[in-house]
Amino acid sequence: MIYFDHNASTPVRPEAREAMNEALAGTGANPSSAHREGQRARAAIERAREQVASLVGADPAAVTFVSGGTEGDHAAVIGMALANEKRGRSVAISAIEHHAVHGAGEVLGRLGFRVTHLPVDARGYLDPATVPAAGSGHTLVAVMLANNETGVIQPVAEIAARARAAGLAIQCDAVQAAGKIPVDFESLGVDALVISAHKLGGPKGIGALILREGTPCEPLFRGSAHERGRRGGTENLPGIVGFGVAAECAARELAAEAPRLLALRGRLEAGLRAALPDTVIHGERAPRLPNTVNASFPGARSDHLLMALDARGVCVSAGAACASGAVEPSPVLEAMGVPREIAVCALRLSMGRGTGAEDVDRVIAALAESVRAVRGTTTAAGARGA
Amino acid sequence: MTPERATPAPAPGASGAAAPARRVLAAMSGGVDSAVAAALLAERGHELTGVTLKLWCYGRSPVSPRACCTLDAIDDARRVARRMGFPHYVVEAEEVFRARVLQPFLDAYAGGRTPYPCALCNQHLKFGDLMSRVDEVGADVLATGHYARVARLEDGTPALLRARDAAKDQSYALALIPFASLGRAVFPLGDLTKDEVRAEGLRLGLSVWDKTESQDLCFVPDGDYAGFMTKSLGETRGTREGPFLDREGRRLGTHRGIIHYTVGQRRGLGLAAATPLYVLAIDAARNAVVVGPRSALECAGLATGPVNWLMPRPPEPGARVDVKIRYQHRPAAARVHARPDGSATVRFDAPQPAVTPGQLCAFYQGERCLGGGAIEHALDADGAPPAPGRGAADKAGAGLVTIALS
Numbered sequence: 001m002i003y004f005d006h007n008a009s010t011p012v013r014p015e016a017r018e019a020m021n022e023a024l025a026g027t028g029a030n031p032s033s034a035h036r037e038g039q040r041a042r043a044a045i046e047r048a049r050e051q052v053a054s055l056v057g058a059d060p061a062a063v064t065f066v067s068g069g070t071e072g073d074h075a076a077v078i079g080m081a082l083a084n085e086k087r088g089r090s091v092a093i094s095a096i097e098h099h100a101v102h103g104a105g106e107v108l109g110r111l112g113f114r115v116t117h118l119p120v121d122a123r124g125y126l127d128p129a130t131v132p133a134a135g136s137g138h139t140l141v142a143v144m145l146a147n148n149e150t151g152v153i154q155p156v157a158e159i160a161a162r163a164r165a166a167g168l169a170i171q172c173d174a175v176q177a178a179g180k181i182p183v184d185f186e187s188l189g190v191d192a193l194v195i196s197a198h199k200l201g202g203p204k205g206i207g208a209l210i211l212r213e214g215t216p217c218e219p220l221f222r223g224s225a226h227e228r229g230r231r232g233g234t235e236n237l238p239g240i241v242g243f244g245v246a247a248e249c250a251a252r253e254l255a256a257e258a259p260r261l262l263a264l265r266g267r268l269e270a271g272l273r274a275a276l277p278d279t280v281i282h283g284e285r286a287p288r289l290p291n292t293v294n295a296s297f298p299g300a301r302s303d304h305l306l307m308a309l310d311a312r313g314v315c316v317s318a319g320a321a322c323a324s325g326a327v328e329p330s331p332v333l334e335a336m337g338v339p340r341e342i343a344v345c346a347l348r349l350s351m352g353r354g355t356g357a358e359d360v361d362r363v364i365a366a367l368a369e370s371v372r373a374v375r376g377t378t379t380a381a382g383a384r385g386a
Numbered sequence: 387m388t389p390e391r392a393t394p395a396p397a398p399g400a401s402g403a404a405a406p407a408r409r410v411l412a413a414m415s416g417g418v419d420s421a422v423a424a425a426l427l428a429e430r431g432h433e434l435t436g437v438t439l440k441l442w443c444y445g446r447s448p449v450s451p452r453a454c455c456t457l458d459a460i461d462d463a464r465r466v467a468r469r470m471g472f473p474h475y476v477v478e479a480e481e482v483f484r485a486r487v488l489q490p491f492l493d494a495y496a497g498g499r500t501p502y503p504c505a506l507c508n509q510h511l512k513f514g515d516l517m518s519r520v521d522e523v524g525a526d527v528l529a530t531g532h533y534a535r536v537a538r539l540e541d542g543t544p545a546l547l548r549a550r551d552a553a554k555d556q557s558y559a560l561a562l563i564p565f566a567s568l569g570r571a572v573f574p575l576g577d578l579t580k581d582e583v584r585a586e587g588l589r590l591g592l593s594v595w596d597k598t599e600s601q602d603l604c605f606v607p608d609g610d611y612a613g614f615m616t617k618s619l620g621e622t623r624g625t626r627e628g629p630f631l632d633r634e635g636r637r638l639g640t641h642r643g644i645i646h647y648t649v650g651q652r653r654g655l656g657l658a659a660a661t662p663l664y665v666l667a668i669d670a671a672r673n674a675v676v677v678g679p680r681s682a683l684e685c686a687g688l689a690t691g692p693v694n695w696l697m698p699r700p701p702e703p704g705a706r707v708d709v710k711i712r713y714q715h716r717p718a719a720a721r722v723h724a725r726p727d728g729s730a731t732v733r734f735d736a737p738q739p740a741v742t743p744g745q746l747c748a749f750y751q752g753e754r755c756l757g758g759g760a761i762e763h764a765l766d767a768d769g770a771p772p773a774p775g776r777g778a779a780d781k782a783g784a785g786l787v788t789i790a791l792s
Contacts, residue, residue, distance in 0.1 A: 304522060307435065307475050311409075311523040325460060325476040326440040344478075370522070377518040 002359050002366075005315045006352030007148055007176060007292060013201035013246050013353075020203060020242040031235050032224065045235055048244025055200075055247040056178060056193060058185040058210045064230040065240050068207040069175040070100035072194035075209050075220050075231065076171045077104035077142055080192060081113060083216035084139035084169060090114040091140040092132050094154070095335040096124065098173055101142050118143070123286040124152040124336045128159045134166040141170045145188070146177035149332045149348055150283035151292030153181065160189040169215065175199055175207070179250035180289050181258060191215045197239065201353065202246030206239035257353070262290035264351055264360050269293055271364035276371055280342055282333060291352060296338070296345040297367070300374040303327040305347055308370035314363055317348040409433045410572065411525040413512050414466065414474070415604075416459025418594045420531030421466040422587045423574040427529055428470040429590065435523050436467040436474035439511055441483040441605065462594050469591060477519070479511055486510035488605070492615060496623035498668035499744025500648040502713070503603060505562045505758070508532075509694070513563035513571065520570060527572045532556045534755075535576030536568060544568040546696050546755045551579040558710055561748040561758030562694045612646050621645070628673035630657055633666065633682065641675045644668050650683060650740030664740075684737035685764035687720070689771070690747050692728040693759035700724035701749075701756060708750040709734065711741060711761065717750055730759060731769070 003011075023044060029037035031045050046060070053060040066072045081091050093105050095117045105115040116138070118130045124147060132138040141163045146153045156172050163170040172190040174183050179200030185193055192215065196207040211217055211230070223232030272279045272295060280296040297305065302318035303326060309316055318327040329343035338346075349363065412424035414436045428434045438460050460476055467474035487506045494501035512530055520528050533549035534557040546568055549555040563571070575583055587595030606614040615621040624645035630638040639657050641647065646654075651665040655677065664683055667676040688711070693700070701707070701722060708717035709732050719735040732747065741764040748758035763771045 301478070303475065303477050304519065307437070307477070307519065308522045308524075310473060310475075311435065311525070325464070326478045328478075373522045377522050 002314045002362055003354070004349045004351060004359075004363055005317050006355075007151075007199070007348060007350035008317055009198045009204065010201055010352045011354070012198075012203055012242065013249050015249055016202050016242040016246040019245040020238040023238040023241040027237075031237060032226065041237055044237060045240050048240045048247075051244035051248040052195070052208050053210070055251045056174070056183045056185045056195065056210060057187075058193070059213070061228075062185070062210050062213060064209045064211060064227045065235060065243075066207050066209050066231055067205055067236070068198070069098070069173065069194055069196040070103070071220075072175075072196070072207045072209040073098065073100040073142075073171075073173055074104045074107065076192035076194060076211070076217065077101060077140065078107055079217035079220060080140050080169045080171060080215070081108050082111075082218040087167075088137040088139045090116065090132075090137040091142065092116045092118055092138050092168075093142045094118045094120065094126050094144065096120050096126070096147050096150075096152075096332045097142060097144055098148055098175065101144070101171075101173055105142075120335050122337050124150045124283040124332070125286045126154050126159065128155055128162050131159055131162040131166065132168065134168075136166075138166075138168055141168050143170070143172060144176070145172055145174040145183065146181065146289050146292075147283070147332060148176045149330055150286075150294045150336075151176070151289035151350075152283040153177070153287040153289065156188050156190065164189065176289065179247075179254070180261075180291055182254065185210055185212075192217065197243035197246055200246055200250040202243040203239050206236050206243045208243070253353075258290050261351055261355070264355060264357065265290055265293060267357060268349065268351075268360045268364065269295075271360065272367065275364055275368035280338075282336065282338065282346065291350055291355075293349045294333075294346060295349065296342045297347070297371045298342055298345055300371045301327070301344050302347050304374045304377075305345075305367075305370055308373055309366055312366040312370060314366045317350070318346065407431045407433060408527055409523075409525040410435070410527055410529050411516070411520050411523055412436045412472075412529045413516055413531075414438050414463035415531070416462040416594070417531065417599070418587050418592070418597050419533070419575060419583060421463065421592050421594045422583045422590070423529055423531040424472075425466060425470045425590045425592055426574045426586060427572070428472055434467075434470070434472035434529075435525060436463060436472055437516065437519070438463045438474070438476050439479040439483075439516065440476050441479055441511075462597070466592050466594065477516075479515055482511060482515050483507070486514075488619070492619060492621050492623075494744045495611070495615060495645040496621070496670070497744075498624070498644050498670035499760075500742050501744045502559075502746045502760075503605075504559045505746050508560055509562040509564070513560075513567040517564075517567045517570065527570050528567070529572040529574060531575055532560060532573050533575050533578075533580075534560055534573045535753075536571055536573060543698060544571075547576070547753045548750070548755065549573075549575070550577045554580050557750075557755040558713060558746065558748045558758075561696070561746060561755055563696075565694070565696050565698075565757075568696060612643070615645060624670070626673060628675070630655070631669075631674050631676050633676065633678050638663075638677065644670060644673060644675060647675050649742040668743075680739070683739040685734075685739075685741040686737050686767040687731060687733040687765035687769065688741045688747060689762045689765055690730045690732070690759035691762050693724065693730045693749075693757055695724075695757040697756055700730075701751075706751075707732075707756065709738075710748045710750065711738060712745045722749055729762070731765065733765070733769075 027041050029041045031041040049060045049063045053063050109115050120126050143159050145156050160170045169191045171192040173194050175196045177183050178195040191212045193210040198204040219230050221232040226232050282294040306318050329340050333343040410427050410432045412434050414420045464474050487503050491501045491503045517528050533554040535547040537545050537547050548557045584595050625643040627640050630641050647665050649665050657663050661679050663677040666678045703723050704721045707722045709720045710717040718738050720732045723731045743761050745761050746758050747761050749756040
C-alpha cells in the first residue's frame with residue numbers, strides 16, 4: 001500500500017508514540033491538582049507547550065491546547081468576533097478556507113453576524129488588496145496559510161499588515177502548513193494561529209490555538225480556569241505530550257525534509273505530465289507546499305479514480321465529499337474558476353515522511369493505468385448510451 | 387445446437403465453498419439483500435470492494451428513510467463493509483440515473499404508458515455503468531443482491547435463471563441487462579429464501595438484518611408517482627384534465643390527467659356504472675382514458691419494442707415460451723416471434739388481462755429467462771392492435787422536459 005494522503009493525516013512518529021505511552025502509564029493525576037503527582041502531570045504539559053511554541057516561533061504563554069484544528073478555528077474566529085462585537089458585527093473569510101473556518105462563520109451567521117468572502121484568483125491566491133478597509137464594519141479577517149487541497153501558500157504576512165492597518169483582527173489556519181514549511185508567528189503578524197498535531201506526526205484529537213498576548217478573544221468552553229481560562233476542560237495529557245514531541249521532531253527535520261519533498265513533487269509532476277500530457281495541476285503558478293499536488297485528469301472522474309487506485313494499492317484523496325460520501329467538485333477549485341468538468345476529475349496527492357522516489361514512480365504508473373482504465377470505460381459507457 | 391433446453395449446470399462460485407477466491411465488485415444499496423450477498427462472498431474469502439451508487443443529491447431533496455439509496459442507506463452499506471472488513475465507495479451516478487431511468491419514466495407516463503424503471507436501473511446502472519467499472523478496479527465479477535441465478539449451459543453460454551425461491555424471484559427485473567454482462571454477474575442469494583437471507587444477516591451480525599423492505603420504487607417511496615412527477619420533477623405533461631371514454635367513444639366523465647392512470651386500474655376512477663369499469667387504454671394523443679368492463683381487458687397477444695435477448699440468438703419463430711407481463715403476473719404460455727427489427731410479437735395460449743404498454747414483457751423457458759422488452763401495445767385475435775388506444779402511445783412522449791429536482 002502506498003500512502004499519498006498525508007494532508008488528511010500522517011502516521012504518528014515513533015518518538016511521539018513512545019512519549020504518549022509513558023504519559024499514559026506514568027501518572028493518573030489531574031494536571032490541575034496541587035499535589036506532587038498533579039505537578040508532574042502539569043510539568044509534562046508545560047514542556048509540550050514549549051515544544052509546540054517553538055515550532056511556530058511563539059511565546060509558550062500564547063499557546064492554548066484545544067482538541068484540534070476545527071476547535072481552534074472556532075475558538076479563534078467566534079471568540080474574536082464576539083470580543084469585538086461592540087465595534088462591528090461583520091467578519092471576512094477567504095473563499096478557500098477549510099470547512100472548520102466556514103463552519104465557524106456559520107455559527108456567527110446564526111448569531112446575526114454578517115459573513116463576507118474574499119475571492120482568490122485562478123492560481124488560488126488571495127489578493128491582499130481585497131482585505132476590507134477600515135470603516136467597513138468588519139472586525140476580523142480569516143485567511144489560511146496553506147490550502148489543504150491545493151497546497152497554495154497565501155500571502156498572510158501582507159494580508160495581516162493590511163488588516164492591522166485597518167484595525168481588523170486576523171486569524172490564520174496554519175493546520176496544513178505547520179511542519180511542512182517554516183511558520184513564524186511573529187513575522188506572520190497574525191493575532192491567532194491554529195495548528196493540529198495529527199498533520200505533523202502527532203496524535204489525532206489535539207491541536208493548539210496560538211493567540212497574541214492581549215488579543216481580545218472570548219473563550220467558547222468555560223468552566224474551571226484551565227489553559228489560563230481560555231479553554232475549560234481537563235487537559236488531554238497523552239495527546240498534548242505526543243503533540244509536543246511531534247512538534248519538536250518536525251521542527252528539527254524541517255530544513256532537510258522540505259527540500260526532499262520538493263524534489264519528489266517535481267518528480268511526481270514531471271512523471272504525470274510525461275505519462276498523461278493533459279494533466280492539469282491546480283495552483284501550479286502559485287507558491288505551494290512541497291508535499292502537495294492537486295491534479296485533474298480530464299475525462300476520468302475522481303470517484304472512479306479513487307476506486308481504481310485503491311485496487312492498485314494507492315491511497316489518495318479526491319476534492320470534496322458531499323454528505324453521502326460521494327465526490328463533488330471542490331469549492332476551493334470552484335473559487336479558482338476551474339470548470340466543473342475538470343474539477344470533478346481532481347485528485348490530491350500528498351506525500352510525507354515515509355515517501356520515497358520509488359513510491360512516486362509507482363504512483364505515476366498506477367495513476368497512468370487507472371486514468372486510462374477509467375477513461376476507457378467512461379468512453380465506452382458514453383458510446384453505449386448514445 | 388440450440389441449447390435452451392439443456393440442463394443448466396451450477397455456475398462456478400455461485401454456491402461455492404470450493405470456488406477459488408475472486409475479486410468482486412459488490413453493488414450495495416444499503417438494504418438487507420445486497421448486504422448479505424456481499425457479506426457472504428466476503429466470508430467465503432473473496433476479495434470485495436463495495437459500491438453504493440448515489441442516484442440523488444441528498445443534500446437538497448427529501449427522501450424517505452425507508453427507501454434505498456438514501457443517506458441512511460449509504461451508512462448502512464458502509465457499516466456492513468466495515469464489519470466484514472472490505473472497502474466501500476460511493477459513486478456518483480446522478481447523471482446516468484436521470485438520463486436512463488428518470489427521463490424515460492417521465493416520458494412513458496406522459497405518453498400514456500406505465501413504465502417499469504427497475505429494469506432500466508438494472509440495465510443502465512448496475513449492469514451498465516457499474517459493470518463497466520469491474521475492470522477499472524481490477525475485479526473479476528459484479529455481485530448484487532438480486533434473487534436470481536446464473537448458470538452455464540453445456541456449451542459454456544451463461545443463462546439467467548429464476549431464483550430458487552419463486553416468491554422472491556427477481557429475474558424479471560433483470561431481463562434487460564446486457565447479455566455480455568451475464569457471464570460476469572454473481573447472485574449469491576439465488577438459492578436462498580428471504581427468511582434464510584435475514585437469518586444469514588443475523589448470523590453475520592449485520593445491523594440491517596431486520597431492515598424493512600422497500601415495497602415501492604426506491605425514488606418514490608410513498609408510492610405517489612403522480613405527485614412525485616409533478617411536485618418533485620416539475621412535470622406538466624399528462625396532467626391536464628380530459629375525458630373518460632367508453633369503447634364507443636362516449637364521454638363518461640372527466641379524468642384528472644393521464645399520468646394518474648394505468649391499464650387495468652379500477653379504483654379511483656370516480657365513475658358510476660352498473661358493472662365495475664376498468665382502464666382499458668390511455669390515448670395520450672387525445673388525452674383520453676378509455677374504460678370498459680373487465681372482459682374487455684383480455685388480449686390475445688402483444689407486440690414489444692426492442693427485445694434484449696439473454697441468449698446468443700433469438701429463439702426460433704413461434705418458439706413456445708412463458709411470458710410474464712408485469713412483476714406480479716403469473717407467466718402465461720405463449721408463442722413468440724422475434725422480428726427482424728429486434729422487436730417481437732407474442733400470442734398467448736389463453737387471453738391475458740391488462741396488457742399494459744410500457745411494462746416489461748419477459749420470456750421464460752422453464753427456469754431460464756430468455757430476455758425481455760417493453761410492451762408496445764396489445765394485439766387482438768387477428769394480430770392487430772385493438773381499437774382503443776391504437777398508436778397513441780408512440781407519439782405523445784416525444785417532447786422532452788428538463789428534469790429539475792427540487
